[in-house]
Amino acid sequence: VANANTGTTLTYDLPPLPFGTSALKPMIGKKTLETHHGKHHAKYVSTLNALVAGTSLEHQTLEKIMKASYKNKSKPAIFNNAAQAWNHSFYWNCLKPNGGGVPNTNQHAKLVEKINASFGSFSEFRKQFADAANTAFGSGWAWLASDRKGNLSVVKTIGADNPITSGGLIPILTCDVWEHAYYLDYANLRPSYVDAFLDKLVNWEFVAENLERAIDSGRNWS
Amino acid sequence: MKLSATVSTLLVGNAAAFSMSMKSDTGAANRRDILVKGAAFAAGIAVPAASNAYSVPDLPYGFDALEPYIDAPTMKIHHDKHHGTYVTNINKATEGKDEVPILDLMADALEAGPVRNSGGGHYNHAFFWDEMAPHAQASKTKPSASLSAMIDKSFGSFDEMKAKFEAQAAPGAVFGSGWVWLAVNKKGDEIKIIGTPNQDNPLMKGVCDEIYLPVLGLDVWEHAYYLKYQNRRPEYVSNWWNVVNWDKVNENFEYVVANHVGVSVRG
Numbered sequence: 001v002a003n004a005n006t007g008t009t010l011t012y013d014l015p016p017l018p019f020g021t022s023a024l025k026p027m028i029g030k031k032t033l034e035t036h037h038g039k040h041h042a043k044y045v046s047t048l049n050a051l052v053a054g055t056s057l058e059h060q061t062l063e064k065i066m067k068a069s070y071k072n073k074s075k076p077a078i079f080n081n082a083a084q085a086w087n088h089s090f091y092w093n094c095l096k097p098n099g100g101g102v103p104n105t106n107q108h109a110k111l112v113e114k115i116n117a118s119f120g121s122f123s124e125f126r127k128q129f130a131d132a133a134n135t136a137f138g139s140g141w142a143w144l145a146s147d148r149k150g151n152l153s154v155v156k157t158i159g160a161d162n163p164i165t166s167g168g169l170i171p172i173l174t175c176d177v178w179e180h181a182y183y184l185d186y187a188n189l190r191p192s193y194v195d196a197f198l199d200k201l202v203n204w205e206f207v208a209e210n211l212e213r214a215i216d217s218g219r220n221w222s
Numbered sequence: 223m224k225l226s227a228t229v230s231t232l233l234v235g236n237a238a239a240f241s242m243s244m245k246s247d248t249g250a251a252n253r254r255d256i257l258v259k260g261a262a263f264a265a266g267i268a269v270p271a272a273s274n275a276y277s278v279p280d281l282p283y284g285f286d287a288l289e290p291y292i293d294a295p296t297m298k299i300h301h302d303k304h305h306g307t308y309v310t311n312i313n314k315a316t317e318g319k320d321e322v323p324i325l326d327l328m329a330d331a332l333e334a335g336p337v338r339n340s341g342g343g344h345y346n347h348a349f350f351w352d353e354m355a356p357h358a359q360a361s362k363t364k365p366s367a368s369l370s371a372m373i374d375k376s377f378g379s380f381d382e383m384k385a386k387f388e389a390q391a392a393p394g395a396v397f398g399s400g401w402v403w404l405a406v407n408k409k410g411d412e413i414k415i416i417g418t419p420n421q422d423n424p425l426m427k428g429v430c431d432e433i434y435l436p437v438l439g440l441d442v443w444e445h446a447y448y449l450k451y452q453n454r455r456p457e458y459v460s461n462w463w464n465v466v467n468w469d470k471v472n473e474n475f476e477y478v479v480a481n482h483v484g485v486s487v488r489g
Contacts, residue, residue: 029226039453047394082396138337138420138443139398159398178398179444180453185226188303188445192228 013196014045015089023097027196032184040180041088050083060088063164070165083160087141091176096203099197103204110215112148118152122203125154126198129175131177132156139178142194143206146214172210173202225295225449233295275321278302279348279488280308287356291461293450301351304445308343308421311488323326324348326426326484329433329459342421347399348487350441353474355364363468369437369475372406372413383415384463390417391442391459399443404471405434410479413437425484435478436485438471 013197021033042208048065052058057065062082069079102122105112112122125144133142136156143155145163147170155163163169175181177196182193224303225233281301282289315336324345331338354360365373370380377383379395382405389395391402396417403416405424416424416434424434440462447458474485 026227030394035452076397077394080394109471138400179448183448184452185228185446187229187232187299188307189228189232 009140011042011047014042014050015092017092019095019097023166024095024201025032026185027193027200028095028182032182035184036176036180037088037092041085042086044081044088045089048078048085051078062089066162068164079165080160081098083165085164086164087160087174087176088114090171091174091205094173094175094203095197096205098200099204100114100198100200103208108208111204111211114146114150114152114211117150128154128167130191130198132196133175133177133197134191142175143171144173146172146211150211150212150215152211160208170214171212172214173207229295229449232299275316276309276324276344277489278305279351283353283354283356287467290348290382291357291464292354292447292458294447296447296449299449300441300445301347305344305347308340308347311340312344313342315340323486324489325425327485328423329427331426332422332428338426339421342423342426344489345425345487346421346439346441348422348489349439349485351438352469353438353470354465355470356466357464360467363466363472365468365471366475368479369472372411372475376413379459383417387415387440388456388459390415391440391455393455396442402440402442403434404438405436406475406478407432407434408482410482437474437478437485438466458476 002098005145017033017037021037024033052065057078060068062085064080066086069075069082072079078183080169096176103111103115110171119128129142131143133156134153134157136159139163140156140158143157143163144152145155145167146152151168152172155167155169157163157166162174163171173187175194177190177194183191186193278301284294285297285301310326316327324341327341328345331341333369333424345444355363358438365380373380373383378387387402387404394404396419398419400417401421401423403418403424404413406413414434416430418424418429422429423439424430424436426428427433440459441456442459447455451458478483
């Protein structure tokens with residue numbers, strides 16, 4: 001069941017893409033979306049379901065499963081699949097056709113204010129985010145994350161890790177830089193994918209909503 | 223599969239030079255090496271270059287030689303671009319330092335950063351290209367008697383080793399980017415299957431409980447298989463056996479058992 005407020009899902013479900021598989025061309029191609037969502041993300045969800053079936057984790061939220069399993073290094077599969085299910089659900093919502101560029105100062109005043117406060121300028125944020133995305137070695141993610149006061153930072157993580165578990169922060173934007181996210185469209189040219197993501201795809205509405213929720217003291221991330 | 227415009231451009235590059243059966247196009251370093259070092263280089267002996275210590279060794283076969291198991295576009299991009307970038311970066315990281323064979327940088331590579339990532343990347347890929355051969359050639363090769371004996375001792379049989387190797391290569395076992403190795407301990411009496419993350423390898427102190435010396439390795443980074451196989455890593459792994467050149471693996475095995483050090487690589 002999809003939780004429309006948080007963009008996260010409980011276990012069991014592969015959420016549908018928020019757009020058609022051709023909607024992000026040519027920045028992200030149809031085959032990439034079909035495979036990334038229909039194969040990779042789907043597999044994380046089905047594997048997770050199988051792993052938690054019959055256990056105390058079975059009806060928990062993804063966040064609860066991630067936090068419970070994070071420290072269990074001897075059995076990483078539950079964390080890896082739960083976190084990748086969460087990360088991908090979040091990532092799809094970070095994308096939209098005709099997105100990207102600079103968030104609108106009128107529509108997203110709080111976001112623009114916090115970016116300027118945390119980074120000095122939007123272009124400095126963009127530089128740090130792109131650097132994180134381009135230098136995450138191997139498989140990983142680049143994040144814009146917030147604390148509960150709206151102080152923003154750029155974070156890069158490895159594998160399935162995300163700022164919730166590894167940083168105690170609240171993600172507001174992510175870019176998947178596992179090679180499967182861009183290889184069919186860009187091969188080794190990850191920086192071109194990252195530029196396309198930032199310039200043409202970022203769903204600033206979603207980012208602004210996430211920031212509001214982070215600041216809103218009622219939001220409980222357990 | 224239809225390739226994106228960006229990926230197609232990577233493959234064509236300089237249109238005048240394009241040919242899938244042509245040897246690698248990693249720039250002036252290789253051509254200069256051939257002229258300057260002549261016979262030594264042609265014989266495949268690793269000789270550090272004058273100003274750039276490391277270079278991408280030419281593949282011992284054409285880009286399309288491992289078809290249909292590993293596709294030509296992957297071989298070209300993997301070799302020229304991915305391996306090329308590791309070489310560029312390890313040369314940057316070692317500029318001004320004494321030139322040593324890349325093997326010699328492996329033991330102490332584990333401080334995070336260029337030597338671990340780019341040095342490991344250079345060694346691993348140079349090792350990988352040479353252990354493969356076109357299927358027509360590879361299919362005539364098999365593990366030597368001594369290698370088979372050690373495999374049987376550690377795993378029960380070749381098929382059991384193969385099954386264990388494939389299990390270690392599965393996305394759940396090496397999660398994300400990494401390599402799977404068949405490697406011998408320094409003493410030379412034990413052989414193991416080891417999965418390593420990113421561009422680590424068992425030659426690096428601290429990666430395993432002790433140093434192991436690779437005789438066979440498999441790249442399971444997505445770039446190694448994604449154009450042809452996408453998410454189907456197990457299919458890539460099971461197809462890859464068709465291009466394993468056991469003559470080279472046997473040579474690696476004899477060498478590490480006799481010398482108690484890792485195999486040297488070209489470049």
